[in-house]
Amino acid sequence: MSKYDALWMYFHDRTEPQIKLSFAKIKKIAGIELDHSFLSYKRELLRYGYTVSKISLKNQYVIFNRIE
Template sequence: MSKYNPLWSRVGKSKEVSLQLSFEEIEEVLGFPVDHSFLKYKKELSAYGWSVQNISMKQKTVLFHRQKG
């Protein structure tokens, strides 16, 4: 079980094509701040039919996108 499963579950339940969450919103879901390990674990999101499209360090947001198919 990944420490990011609560976030993947939250994103996977979205009905939207794209979903943007702030680092603060992600921290609320996870209970800890986003760190560099996020880059390693983000590939797990494909199991939920989603991918990370963009990470903005300036705006402190992550843009998730539903995969086609």
């Protein structure tokens, strides 16, 4: 079980080609704040058909792209 499972489940039924989530929205979905470990855990997202394409620390958002 991953600490980001709630976030990954958010992507389970999604079909959008790109999803942009603010850090605040991710905290609301996942119940935890993003931290440095997200860089390691993001590989788990591949199982749900998405990948992380950009993380903006300055503007506090993450862009996820659907895998074709």
